[in-house]
Amino acid sequence: MNKIYLYVIALLLVTSSCGEFLEETSQNLSYVHSTQDLDELLIGNGYLQKNTNGDPYRFLWLDLMDDDVVHFLSKAPQDNKNVMFHVLKEFYKWTPYPFDDDQPNYYQGPLTWHKLYECIGMVNVILGEVERFKEEKDYSRIKGEALFLRSFYYFYLVNLWGHPYNPGTASIDLGVPIKLTDYIEDKGFSRNSVEECYRQIVKDAKDAIVCLEGVVQQSTRRANQNAARALLAKTYLYMNEYQLALDECNAILEKPGGSVLIDLNTMTAAAYNTQRRKQTTSECIFTNSYGPILVQSTMETAAASSSLLNCYDADNDLRFNTGKDSHFFKYYLGSYFAQMKAGTSEVHSVSLILPEVYLNKAEALAMLDRTTEAIETLQELRGKRMTNVGTIDLSGENLVNFIREERRRELCYTGQRWFDLRRYAVHPKYPKKTRIEHPYYIWTGSSAILEKTYVLEEYPSDGGWLLPFPKDALTSNDGVLKDNIRPER
Incomplete structure (x- = not known):
């Protein structure tokens, strides 16, 4: 994650993946006039997309x-x-x-870290802009999907680069940097604690559940309420919050939709x-x-x-x-x-x-x-x-x-x-x-x-x-991003 946040980069990237409503000169949000425009941003750069030169975002x-x-x-x-x-x-x-x-663009490259934060950057933009469209019918769905994705990506980031959740030490164990704002910050980012990361994952997933109430998706590549519940249940399980995990699992199994063993x-x-x-x-x-x-x-x-x-x-x-x-x-x-x-x-x-x-x-x-x-x-x-x-x-x-x-x-x-x-x-x-x-x-x-x-x-x-951080992530964050050190074998 660069100290100059990926806000502008993400907006530039949508020109190749979200249709003609954003031309290559788009470097701001002046062309976003509706939730449909935000939906295209969500599809093109909020969700992970297949890379044409390999596919480094699958964590193979x-x-x-x-x-x-x-x-x-x-x-x-x-x-x-x-x-x-x-x-x-x-x-x-x-x-x-x-x-x-x-x-960098292939399976063994370091782009997983950057791609997840790039997607989080776009999700933050969408969450900031969607409030302008509260009266539109897709407002809650788009907000819910964006919240789910941010929760989902931070879950993977903290479980790859952060320490596992230990109730006794989570407040001091290092997780990953949390960035929730949609504006550029000219600074390096340090690591939040594991506890802070999990609290944010839980908050976003819970808010997503509310927003996605009644939403029916045409594809499992788009998040619905049960996706947010499944993520929240898993997160609670990792946190040893067993009754809370059980409640979410039961909610899914009581209304499984099209999900069947x-x-x-x-x-x-x-x-x-x-x-x-x-x-x-x-x-x-x-x-x-x-x-x-x-x-x-x-x-x-x-x-x-x-x-x-x-x-x-x-x-x-x-x-x-x-x-x-x-x-x-x-x-x-x-x-x-x-x-x-x-x-x-x-x-x-x-x-x-x-x-x-x-x-x-x-x-x-x-x-x-x-x-x-x-x-x-x-x-x-x-x-x-x-x-x-x-x-x-x-x-x-x-x-x-x-x-x-x-x-x-x-x-x-x-x-x-x-x-x-x-x-x-x-x-x-x-x-x-x-x-x-x-x-x-x-x-x-x-x-x-x-x-x-x-x-x-x-x-x-x-x-x-724990995975080490990509070298350019350490450099771009002015040395405040503390690395995970792995031994020679």
């Missing part, structure tokens, strides 16, 4: 940092620059600076993967994510780790099947890979989905010692995933750990595991710290051999649990 690297992946090398890559894992491998290794500044018992793996994690699936509440898949199976890529696969009941769980393709995994040369439809696949790493609502509800209930209800909620989801769900006779910490494993089974490769591992490490009642090993292989000409095993030690002793 997010699924490379956790314990669900292992390096897989079946043969020598023919062209490393086109192999997804190769260009993202520095994230897999948790290197001190994994971004490639020479490729898919029953894997009645759908083949092939059929499921024509719609899984796509914006048209009934399990998707909101998605800001689309683009290429991360996990290939024929070259240099990331396969499922044994610790992930060992979580499944291979006899009854339709998500995983030993030695063959399943609803969640593709089998190749003895390894398993995320099963996603090729071609125009959509990777839900920046999304809110219905299965997570069930999991959030079950976890909240378990933490409130409402054991029977927690198990019933969990089994409702598992009944759509397994041929035989069996019985769950657990309570207390054992039940919470089972729910955590179910989250891992259900939400693998959706950008959730990394966030979960961070919050488990600071959980006030049932803390669980994780140490991760990532073996890295090289191709010798005929086979892959182990070059080095990279190790991420437990949080907070290892700085690798």
